[in-house]
Amino acid sequence: MGKYGRLAGQAPPPPPPWKIHPVWRGVGCLLLLIGPVMAYLIADILVAMAMTEKWYPLPGGLTQTYTIPTVNIAVPHFFANLLVTALLLLFGFAVIMFVYSIVFGLAGPGRYTPLDSPPVRDRPLPEKPKRRF
Numbered sequence: 330m331g332k333y334g335r336l337a338g339q340a341p342p343p344p345p346p347w348k349i350h351p352v353w354r355g356v357g358c359l360l361l362l363i364g365p366v367m368a369y370l371i372a373d374i375l376v377a378m379a380m381t382e383k384w385y386p387l388p389g390g391l392t393q394t395y396t397i398p399t400v401n402i403a404v405p406h407f408f409a410n411l412l413v414t415a416l417l418l419l420f421g422f423a424v425i426m427f428v429y430s431i432v433f434g435l436a437g438p439g440r441y442t443p444l445d446s447p448p449v450r451d452r453p454l455p456e457k458p459k460r461r462f
Contacts, residue, residue, distance in 0.1 A: 346444070360425075365418060372413035376406045 379385060380392065387409055395407035404410075441448070 364421060365414065368414045368417040368421065369410060372410045372417055373406075375413055376409045380406065 376387075379387065387406075391409040391412065392406050393408075394403050394405045396403045
């Protein structure tokens with residue numbers, strides 16, 4: 330119990346005026362699952378191509394083979410793959426946010442909703458008297 334308020338006397342918060350369609354929750358879940366998997370697969374291809382084509386030098390710490398201790402699976406270039414995966418995820422989600430902002434700006438709701446207050450209408454300032462010198 331709070332110091333200045335009563336827990337039993339508080340009203341429950343009102344329900345939000347919007348509802349989220351369940352399909353959008355599924356789309357978000359798929360993006361969170363498929364995005365990193367696709368980014369890792371693309372990163373694996375990019376790192377392998379960078380190693381064979383000598384696009385840029387990679388440090389030895391990133392290109393060493395890492396063995397997962399619990400299942401004894403050796404993964405070549407594991408840390409380089411993780412680094413490129415993180416970069417691809419950042420770039421991919423930035424592109425998704427950019428496209429979403431453009432589509433929402435074009436097809437989204439109006440500027441003011443019923444919950445917004447009306448815009449403030451300022452009165453024009455009075456004219457200053459002219460000085461005579």
